[in-house]
Each structure stands twice: as structure tokens, then as C-alpha cells.
Amino acid sequence: MSASLRKERRAALAWSYVFLVLFAVIFLTPPLYMFITSLKTSAEISSAKLPWWVFHPTLDNYSALLTSPAYLTFFRNSAVVCVAVVAITMAISIPAAFSLSRMRFWGSGALATGVFLTYLIPETLLFIPLFKIFAFVQDWTGIELMNHWWILIVIFPTLTVPFCTWIMIGYFASIPKELDEAALIDGAGYLQVLTRIFLPVALPGVIAATIFAFTVSWADFLYPMAFATSIDQMVLPAGIVSTLIKGDVFNWGQIMTAALLGAAPPLVIYAFLMDYYIAGLTAGATKG
Amino acid sequence: MAQVTLRNLVKDYDQTPAVRGIDLDIADKEFVVLVGPSGCGKTTTLRMIAGLEDITGGEILIGGDVVNDVPPKDRDIAMVFQNYALYPHMTVHENMSFGLRLKKLPKDEIRRRVAAVAGILGIGELLDRKPKQLSGGQRQRVAMGRAIVRNPKVFLFDEPLSNLDAKLRVHMRTEIKKVHQKVRTTTVYVTHDQVEAMTLADRVVVMNAGRIEQAGAPNDLYHSPATLFVAGFIGSPAMNITGCALEETAGALRVRLDGQVSFPVPAERTARYRAYAGQRGLLFGLRPEHLTEMRPHSVANQCPVEVTPEVTEPMGMETLVFFSVNGTEMCARTNPAANTQPGVRTQLLADLNHMHLIDEASGRVL
Numbered sequence: 001m002s003a004s005l006r007k008e009r010r011a012a013l014a015w016s017y018v019f020l021v022l023f024a025v026i027f028l029t030p031p032l033y034m035f036i037t038s039l040k041t042s043a044e045i046s047s048a049k050l051p052w053w054v055f056h057p058t059l060d061n062y063s064a065l066l067t068s069p070a071y072l073t074f075f076r077n078s079a080v081v082c083v084a085v086v087a088i089t090m091a092i093s094i095p096a097a098f099s100l101s102r103m104r105f106w107g108s109g110a111l112a113t114g115v116f117l118t119y120l121i122p123e124t125l126l127f128i129p130l131f132k133i134f135a136f137v138q139d140w141t142g143i144e145l146m147n148h149w150w151i152l153i154v155i156f157p158t159l160t161v162p163f164c165t166w167i168m169i170g171y172f173a174s175i176p177k178e179l180d181e182a183a184l185i186d187g188a189g190y191l192q193v194l195t196r197i198f199l200p201v202a203l204p205g206v207i208a209a210t211i212f213a214f215t216v217s218w219a220d221f222l223y224p225m226a227f228a229t230s231i232d233q234m235v236l237p238a239g240i241v242s243t244l245i246k247g248d249v250f251n252w253g254q255i256m257t258a259a260l261l262g263a264a265p266p267l268v269i270y271a272f273l274m275d276y277y278i279a280g281l282t283a284g285a286t287k288g
Numbered sequence: 289m290a291q292v293t294l295r296n297l298v299k300d301y302d303q304t305p306a307v308r309g310i311d312l313d314i315a316d317k318e319f320v321v322l323v324g325p326s327g328c329g330k331t332t333t334l335r336m337i338a339g340l341e342d343i344t345g346g347e348i349l350i351g352g353d354v355v356n357d358v359p360p361k362d363r364d365i366a367m368v369f370q371n372y373a374l375y376p377h378m379t380v381h382e383n384m385s386f387g388l389r390l391k392k393l394p395k396d397e398i399r400r401r402v403a404a405v406a407g408i409l410g411i412g413e414l415l416d417r418k419p420k421q422l423s424g425g426q427r428q429r430v431a432m433g434r435a436i437v438r439n440p441k442v443f444l445f446d447e448p449l450s451n452l453d454a455k456l457r458v459h460m461r462t463e464i465k466k467v468h469q470k471v472r473t474t475t476v477y478v479t480h481d482q483v484e485a486m487t488l489a490d491r492v493v494v495m496n497a498g499r500i501e502q503a504g505a506p507n508d509l510y511h512s513p514a515t516l517f518v519a520g521f522i523g524s525p526a527m528n529i530t531g532c533a534l535e536e537t538a539g540a541l542r543v544r545l546d547g548q549v550s551f552p553v554p555a556e557r558t559a560r561y562r563a564y565a566g567q568r569g570l571l572f573g574l575r576p577e578h579l580t581e582m583r584p585h586s587v588a589n590q591c592p593v594e595v596t597p598e599v600t601e602p603m604g605m606e607t608l609v610f611f612s613v614n615g616t617e618m619c620a621r622t623n624p625a626a627n628t629q630p631g632v633r634t635q636l637l638a639d640l641n642h643m644h645l646i647d648e649a650s651g652r653v654l
Contacts, residue, residue: 176371176373178369178370178371178372178373179373179375181338181340181360181367181369181373182367182369182373182374182375182434183375183386184340184359184360184361185338185339185340185360185361185365185366185367186361186366186386186387186390186434186438187361187387187390187391188361188386188390189361192390196386197375200377201375201376201377
């Protein structure tokens with residue numbers, strides 16, 4: 001090993017550190033600022049003395065939110081929507097990805113591309129047509145779909161299913177074909193190939209899709225804002241903005257606290273799933 | 289008890305024919321090797337027997353039953369793949385017992401059968417390991433174990449040794465033969481390696497361009513190839529094949545390779561070859577081991593030929609000598625003691641008892 005190579009490696013490492021630190025600073029500054037602000041009273045925030053330091057730390061914002069029935073309702077609505085959306089998404093995407101990646105049938109290629117194109121249509125284009133559809137359904141059946149938190153369970157999968165299917169098509173396609181053939185010969189049916197071979201082997205992909213579905217349904221702002229109007233039907237992102245901004249009065253301390261608390265569940269879930277996500281489970285399946 | 293019968297088996301991929309009508313009867317407990325260059329349709333044939341490919345035409349029978357439309361799991365076959373295809377998330381024991389567990393066999397029986405097969409293959413110590421903790425040879429054994437443990441009617445091997453290094457390949461080849469001697473099961477084995485085919489098979493089936501060129505016992509194929517393709521494919525170094533003319537003078541036949549080199553045709557073949565005298569497009573074939581250094585006690589129909597070696601390759605037990613005749617490179621296998629030198633004109637001995645005469649147009653060995 002020559003000295004120049006080692007020197008080059010050191011230089012490359014140094015540069016990686018420079019950029020990693022830069023990224024970390026850029027991405028961690030907002031949460032840090034949120035945290036600092038969440039510990040301040042409204043008076044201290046508006047006094048505009050040194051925003052990066054807390055002179056009189058207080059947990060008032062936290063206790064106010066955690067005892068507020070409205071905030072707890074948002075949280076509960078969000079959690080139920082999230083769990084339901086993730087479940088529905090996986091129930092549709094996993095079999096869809098399996099059939100699109102493995103079972104050659106007429107039009108499967110076009111369908112796979114179609115699934116991805118669906119994802120490319122932004123939600124800003126869709127919420128007005130959705131309004132129309134809801135109105136139409138109400139006219140014909142009398143069922144009111146507007147202003148119910150559970151309608152999000154129906155709407156969010158339109159965002160999550162295409163993308164999750166797309167991710168998993170990629171993961172499933174990377175599983176060597178011989179693996180399912182071996183299982184078929186061993187006596188498995190297609191369903192068993194899916195549950196006993198594909199899901200365990202493509203676990204990182206399934207988890208990536210789960211994280212995506214969770215994040216979308218937890219953090220999406222536009223649809224909840226558009227389709228829920230009463231306080232008790234709101235989920236976190238829309239609820240925070242609707243209740244903590246009164247006219248032109250911004251309750252910054254509570255807004256920051258609410259956002260920080262709202263960011264906690266995804267953080268915990270990411271941390272928990274990260275190990276699975278990174279682990280390369282396909283190693284050793286075939287020669288390589 | 290399972291014979292495998294292929295009747296006029298055809299496979300087209302989008303109008304491109306891959307297999308063009310194969311008829312083959314494989315006896316119970318027979319070890320048949322399909323061999324041929326890549327793209328000859330051997331793997332497609334195997335996959336059709338397995339049920340992994342639809343067949344375009346013809347019939348496949350396993351144990352007397354037509355299985356054309358029977359899914360793989362109901363054909364009672366086991367397959368060993370080129371890249372092993374072990375389930376990466378399962379231990380060796382789980383890999384081997386997967387098929388048995390799907391059949392819902394009692395746990396005790398599964399454990400007993402896995403242990404027995406692991407014993408045969410010498411992988412008893414590895415049962416708790418995951419595939420990624422195994423070496424290539426060990427993975428290969430596990431893949432074989434997974435097939436054997438199910439006690440199927442037919443074993444299918446798809447180039448199982450081609451991912452192993454040369455030394456291990458020779459070793460595993462012997463292992464496969466031993467296993468087949470212990471577990472007598474009908475076996476279809478696909479390879480592109482003619483040495484593997486010769487060493488393993490009860491019967492070798494040489495395929496080319498979607499058809500069977502010749503099927504027969506390894507030594508029959510080697511000594512009596514039916515076609516030009518088989519003559520050139522089987523054997524390493526390959527058979528020397530060059531253009532020739534068949535001349536008849538006073539009732540005796542001579543094979544003329546070029547202006548200088550010509551051999552008398554052995555008397556017992558004269559009747560067989562006479563009809564082709566003077567015909568164009570004939571090829572002369574002689575295996576390298578029938579071109580040797582001069583030997584003191586010559587047998588009938590051996591005759592000397594003078595050549596100028598271009599390259600010599602000492603292999604230890606023999607020395608390969610390469611020279612040109614009639615613009616074709618030829619190879620002779622000589623005793624190292626003869627000390628043949630490149631560039632030095634020397635006499636070799638051609639044993640014409642083993643010559644072949646081939647019609648180039650039809651590819652038939654005459």
C-alpha cells in the first residue's frame with residue numbers, strides 16, 4: 001500500500017466528514033430550534049432576546065398540550081388512520097408487487113408502469129376531483145364522506161399503494177428466480193412462496209414500504225386539511241395548524257411542542273426498524 | 289419406480305424454437321446426462337421435465353403418467369440449481385426440511401430423514417447454519433440434500449457444479465456419483481462440460497440446436513460418434529478433423545489429407561467406405577491419442593507420418609504436440625520420453641484402426 005493511496009483515502013474521508021457534518025447541521029437545526037422554543041413561554045418568545053437560549057425553561061407547553069382533549073383527539077385519529085392505512089397498503093401492495101414481479105400475465109408490464117405513473121400525479125391535482133366524487137356518492141347513497149377522519153383511511157392508500165407496490169416490485173425482482181422455482185418444486189403454492197420465501201427474504205423492502213406508508217399517512221397535510229373541518233375530526237398536522245393559530249395569533253411555543261411530540265412516533269419507529277432495514281438478507285441465497 | 293419419457297417434445301419462445309422435437313426414454317434408476325453447447329436446449333428440456341416451462345408440443349411422461357399440465361409440486365421431482373437457490377433466511381435443517389414441512393410430515397420423521405441424508409452428504413455439523421455461513425461446496429451439498437431428503441421419483445440437476453472451482457468440481461462430481469450409487473433414483477443431469485457428462489452418466493445425450501445428436505453410453509459416444517458434431521464435441525483435446533480425399537487404386541483405398549500426407553484405409557473398412565471414393569466434402573477424423581510418438585512394436589494399420597511440431601505442451605504424464613496438416617491444426621498425445629521439440633521435424637504414428645470418415649454435408653459419420 002503506497003503512501004499516496006493512504007493520503008488520498010484520508011483526503012476522501014475528510015471531505016466526507018465535511019459534508020456529513022454540514023448535512024447534520026442543516027437537518028438538525030430546525031428540530032433543535034423547535035425544542036428550544038418549546039421550552040419557552042410566549043412572553044420569552046416574543047421578547048426576541050437571543051432565540052438560541054432558554055432563560056426561564058418551562059414545561060407549560062407540554063402539560064397544556066398533553067391535557068388538551070383536542071390535541072389528544074388529533075393524536076388518536078392520526079394513530080388509527082396510520083395503522084389502518086399501513087395495514088390496507090400492505091394488504092394490497094404485497095400481493096400486487098408479487099404478481100407484477102413474478103407472475104407473467106397479459107399486460108403485467110404495462111400495469112407495473114401504470115402503477116408508477118399513478119404515483120406521479122400530485123395530490124394537489126386530486127383533491128378537487130375527490131370532492132366531486134364524495135359529493136356524487138352523497139347524492140346517490142346519502143352517505144356523507146366529508147368531514148370524517150376515517151375518510152383518510154380510504155384516501156391515503158391512493159397515495160401509498162402505488163409507491164409501495166413500486167418499491168416492492170423492485171425488491172421482489174431482485175430475488176433470484178430459482179428461489180421461487182425451488183420452492184414450487186418443493187411443493188409450495190404461490191401463496192406459500194409469497195409468505196414463506198418472499199416476505200422473509202424481501203423484508204428490507206417490505207419495511208421500506210411500511211415506513212413510507214406510515215410517513216405519508218402520519219405527516220400528509222393537504223388531504224386532512226381539505227376533508228376535515230370540525231376539530232374532533234382532525235388529525236395531527238391539520239389539527240395543530242387549525243387550533244394553535246387563532247386569527248393572526250401564533251402560539252409558537254405550543255406549535256413547536258405539538259410538532260415535536262408529533263414527530264416522536266415516526267422517530268421511534270424508524271429507530272426500531274432501521275436494523276432490519278439495513279440488514280441485507282439476501283446474502284448467501286445463491287453463489288456470490 | 290420412475291421412467292421418464294419425452295415424446296416429440298417441442299418448445300418455442302415467441303416463435304424462436306428452443307427445443308425442436310426430442311424423443312427420449314429414460315429408464316428407472318438411470319443416470320442420464322444432457323450435454324451440449326449453450327443454447328442447445330438442454331436446460332429448457334430439463335425445465336420442461338420439472339414443469340417450470342410450459343411445453344409447446346409433445347408429451348412428457350413420468351412414471352407412465354402424462355404430466356404436461358401437472359404443476360411442478362405434483363410431479364414428485366426434485367431439482368438442484370446451478371446457483372443452489374438455498375432459502376437464505378432458513379438454516380440448513382430448515383432448507384432441507386422445507387418440502388417435508390409443506391407436506392406436513394410428523395416432526396420426528398422429518399428430523400430422522402434430514403439426519404440420515406445429512407449423514408450421507410457429510411453435512412451433519414452444519415444443520416444449524418445459514419447458507420451465507422457455508423462455503424460453495426457446502427452449499428452445493430445442502431442443495432443436493434434438500435433434493436434427496438424428499439425421496440422423489442426423479443432428480444433433476446441443472447449444471448450443479450459450474451459455480452465451483454476446478455478442484456472442488458472434480459471432488460463434487462465423485463460425490464454425486466457416490467450419492468447416486470447409494471440413492472438409486474432416476475436422474476437427469478444437465479451440463480455443458482463433456483468430462484462431467486462422460487464421468488457421471490449411464491447414458492449421455494448430446495444435444496445441439498434443439499435436437500438430440502446422439503444418445504448412448506459414454507464410451508460408445510466416444511469411440512463411435514454418429515455425427516460430426518458429436519465427434520468434435522466429445523473428447524478433450526478434441527478429435528482432429530480435417531478435409532480429405534478418398535482415393536481408390538487397384539482395389540485399395542487411401543485417405544489423402546494433402547500433397548504429402550496420406551494413409552491406407554484399413555482393409556476391414558474398405559467395403560464400408562468404397563462407395564465414397566472420389567466423393568467431395570469428406571472429412572477425416574482421428575483422436576489425439578491415436579497420433580503418438582513412433583513405437584517399436586507397431587500393430588496393423590498403424591503408419592508413420594512426418595510432421596513439424598509448432599507447439600508442444602508438456603502435461604506431465606503426456607506431451608501434447610500441435611502441428612498443421614492441410615491448414616488444420618492437429619494435436620497428438622505423445623510420451624514425454626519421446627522429447628518432441630517444436631520446429632524439429634519428427635515422425636508420429638497414426639493408428640488408423642480408430643479413424644473416422646465423415647460426410648461434411650450431412651454431418652454423418654460414415
